[in-house]
Amino acid sequence: MVKHTGENYYISTAIAYASGKPHIGNTYEIVLADSIARFRRMQGYQVYFQTGTDEHGQKIENKAEEKGCTPQQYVDDVAAEIHRIWDLMNTSYDKFIRTTDAYHVRQVQKIFKKFYEQGDIYKGHYEGWYCTPCESFWTDSQLVDGKCPDCGRPVTRAKEEAYFFRMSKYAPRLIEYINEHPEFIQPVSRKNEMMNNFLLPGLQDLCVSRTSFKWGIPVDFDDKHVVYVWLDALANYITGLGYDADGNSSEEYKKFWPADLHLVGKDIIRFHTIYWPIFLMALGEPLPKQVFGHPWLIQADGKMSKSKGNVIYADDLVSLFGVDAVRYFVLHEMPFENDGVISWELMVERLNSDLANTLGNLVNRTISMSNKYFGGIVENRNADEPVDDDLKAVVTATAGRVEEKMKGLHVADSITEIFALFKRCNKYIDETMPWALAKDEAKKDRLATVLYNLAESITIGASLLEPYMPETTERILSQLNTKKRDYADADKFGLYESGTKVTDKPEILFARQDLKDVMEKVEEIRAKQKGASGEAASAESGKADDASAKAGEEKQEIHIEPKDEITYDDFAKMQFAVGEVLECREVPKSKKLLVSQIKFGDQTRQIVSGIKKWYKPEEMVGKKVMCLINLKPAKLAGLESQGMILAAEDSEGNVTLMTPEKDMPSGAGIS
Numbered sequence: 211m212v213k214h215t216g217e218n219y220y221i222s223t224a225i226a227y228a229s230g231k232p233h234i235g236n237t238y239e240i241v242l243a244d245s246i247a248r249f250r251r252m253q254g255y256q257v258y259f260q261t262g263t264d265e266h267g268q269k270i271e272n273k274a275e276e277k278g279c280t281p282q283q284y285v286d287d288v289a290a291e292i293h294r295i296w297d298l299m300n301t302s303y304d305k306f307i308r309t310t311d312a313y314h315v316r317q318v319q320k321i322f323k324k325f326y327e328q329g330d331i332y333k334g335h336y337e338g339w340y341c342t343p344c345e346s347f348w349t350d351s352q353l354v355d356g357k358c359p360d361c362g363r364p365v366t367r368a369k370e371e372a373y374f375f376r377m378s379k380y381a382p383r384l385i386e387y388i389n390e391h392p393e394f395i396q397p398v399s400r401k402n403e404m405m406n407n408f409l410l411p412g413l414q415d416l417c418v419s420r421t422s423f424k425w426g427i428p429v430d431f432d433d434k435h436v437v438y439v440w441l442d443a444l445a446n447y448i449t450g451l452g453y454d455a456d457g458n459s460s461e462e463y464k465k466f467w468p469a470d471l472h473l474v475g476k477d478i479i480r481f482h483t484i485y486w487p488i489f490l491m492a493l494g495e496p497l498p499k500q501v502f503g504h505p506w507l508i509q510a511d512g513k514m515s516k517s518k519g520n521v522i523y524a525d526d527l528v529s530l531f532g533v534d535a536v537r538y539f540v541l542h543e544m545p546f547e548n549d550g551v552i553s554w555e556l557m558v559e560r561l562n563s564d565l566a567n568t569l570g571n572l573v574n575r576t577i578s579m580s581n582k583y584f585g586g587i588v589e590n591r592n593a594d595e596p597v598d599d600d601l602k603a604v605v606t607a608t609a610g611r612v613e614e615k616m617k618g619l620h621v622a623d624s625i626t627e628i629f630a631l632f633k634r635c636n637k638y639i640d641e642t643m644p645w646a647l648a649k650d651e652a653k654k655d656r657l658a659t660v661l662y663n664l665a666e667s668i669t670i671g672a673s674l675l676e677p678y679m680p681e682t683t684e685r686i687l688s689q690l691n692t693k694k695r696d697y698a699d700a701d702k703f704g705l706y707e708s709g710t711k712v713t714d715k716p717e718i719l720f721a722r723q724d725l726k727d728v729m730e731k732v733e734e735i736r737a738k739q740k741g742a743s744g745e746a747a748s749a750e751s752g753k754a755d756d757a758s759a760k761a762g763e764e765k766q767e768i769h770i771e772p773k774d775e776i777t778y779d780d781f782a783k784m785q786f787a788v789g790e791v792l793e794c795r796e797v798p799k800s801k802k803l804l805v806s807q808i809k810f811g812d813q814t815r816q817i818v819s820g821i822k823k824w825y826k827p828e829e830m831v832g833k834k835v836m837c838l839i840n841l842k843p844a845k846l847a848g849l850e851s852q853g854m855i856l857a858a859e860d861s862e863g864n865v866t867l868m869t870p871e872k873d874m875p876s877g878a879g880i881s
């Protein structure tokens with residue numbers, strides 16, 4: 211295999227919110243990054259692997275207050291917990307950056323000032339009545355019945371002094387860059403999403419400071435303001451390496467920037483492929499070579515959340531199955547583009563069949579037979595037979611196949627290739643039947659050769675497994691009393707030293723487990739979690755929260771304005787149903803509105819909605835959407851609207867339609 215000695219490779223993960231303990235979904239990302247970093251090291255690259263914590267923002271300020279400590283104390287605790295989990299998972303990062311690190315703070319201030327001085331940032335303010343779905347300001351006289359004249363929804367008063375970044379100035383360059391670098395945004399579906407939904411419709415200037423809370427990096431020339439948490443967080447990728455906005459960047463920075471890969475979840479790809487490249491352009495720095503938006507790890511019953519009681523933490527999984535089994539589950543169960551589902555049944559099934567059976571048994575049988583028949587000595591007596599050829603062909607082709615998959619970041623598939631090697635070995639045992647050969651003294655040489663071929667195949671397979679399951683590699687190779695095969699030789703057969711004595715005490719690599727027992731232990735863990743969150747202060751229970759749910763709030767700093775409480779009867783008055791969009795068109799002369807014909811079972815209704823900015827009419831057709839259908843009909847832009855399509859929106863006014871998680875017939879009721 212070709213080695214890349216002397217070449218550099220910089221990989222980063224998103225920095226995790228220090229708002230609570232990360233669940234297995236957040237932990238998946240660091241394990242994924244670790245497998246890629248380790249693979250590149252195996253290929254000879256000099257790797258720089260950075261991860262860390264994102265520690266500012268209103269959410270953290272509030273949590274600290276609830277807990278009765280300072281925000282700094284709060285993030286110190288959570289960052290230590292995140293650090294501990296990353297280490298528990300045996301991840302080989304080179305740098306763990308915290309956005310409260312003094313160097314980072316100073317550089318973010320310098321970056322902000324630089325943007326301001328060169329005219330990329332200007333001071334302005336929000337003012338007026340604001341309609342979040344329409345992202346529009348209105349004057350008193352423009353409101354209709356005190357509501358948005360375009361979509362008829364309530365508006366809120368907004369006025370805040372803020373700094374804005376001129377995003378639109380750089381948009382054409384970014385579009386050109388993305389078009390010229392098809393590999394920049396991966397998977398490709400995410401690239402289309404960014405282009406069509408954000409860049410091509412035109413970028414808004416971005417609000418990059420806040421005055422409504424204090425826990426952030428102060429703008430040093432205007433300390434009423436703190437820097438927007440995303441500008442602060444994104445800068446970690448360069449400050450962690452020693453970037454200096456005054457031009458005195460470190461040697462490390464010069465060596466490793468631009469990053470080869472920013473690995474991030476699908477939910478934050480926009481920040482990494484639009485805002486981050488634009489900030490870098492404004493700094494005059496090269497752009498990262500690739501941003502990969504990985505899918506999410508979810509539970510069979512959907513997203514992990516504390517209210518559903520289905521949050522899974524890495525340390526609990528490790529206590530049940532061990533580190534490498536957990537690494538295997540998350541890496542192997544994640545598809546390339548779609549979300550991966552994790553369940554207890556699946557984990558037990560994989561443990562028993564892939565790890566205990568396919569791999570564990572193979573190693574155990576090979577070592578036990580070597581002990582039984584040859585006192586542990588593995589010797590190549592060159593008594594090959596034609597049946598060996600296919601084994602050798604599969605084994606020597608595996609490294610190339612794995613490399614190919616890893617090149618495209620198809621990590622799960624690369625593991626499958628390695629397990630195909632182990633499966634081929636098991637088949638070889640069935641084909642050669644060593645126990646039958648052992649009965650015939652004349653076949654001793656053949657038996658020795660078969661066991662040699664197995665030891666050699668396992669050595670190659672175990673060596674290739676190192677990026678994904680490093681401890682298992684070590685345990686297998688030490689039992690075989692050999693070293694990891696150099697990557698350059700991973701496609702050559704016969705380098706296991708003939709005459710090596712393997713251990714006489716083969717250990718069980720993975721013990722089989724019974725689903726019932728596992729479920730009992732899971733119940734115990736859940737009970738303990740509940741107990742802990744009941745007893746502890748609210749901040750402690752916050753730690754057990756769904757980190758990503760909080761993260762979502764943190765990212766957008768949404769503050770929910772409480773409305774008056776309603777009774778169940780109030781709620782029951784509302785009739786929601788799933789509708790199928792049959793037709794959709796633009797409303798003439800309206801910038802915001804689309805009008806759809808929507809089927810609800812045996813009836814069709816016309817609904818007008820302010821979603822033109824986010825959806826094209828042709829995209830809407832065929833979609834199943836959730837609607838409120840007993841809303842009093844109203845006229846919008848002269849058209850009758852007989853209901854409302856439900857949509858979620860974040861604090862920046864991004865809107866996404868609510869659709870059923872699994873397919874449902876039109877007319878299905880929602881409660």
Ligand code: MSP
Nearest residue numbers: 224225226227235236264443474475506507758761
């Ligand atoms: N702090 C921001 C990132 C700033 S990067 C400059 C953030 N933090 S987070 O803690 O919410 O998420 C960290 C990473 O975990 C993100 O890439 C996010 O997409 C990922 N995941 C969150 N939940 C996940 C799953 N359920 N499954 C897989 N990845 C998940 O976003």
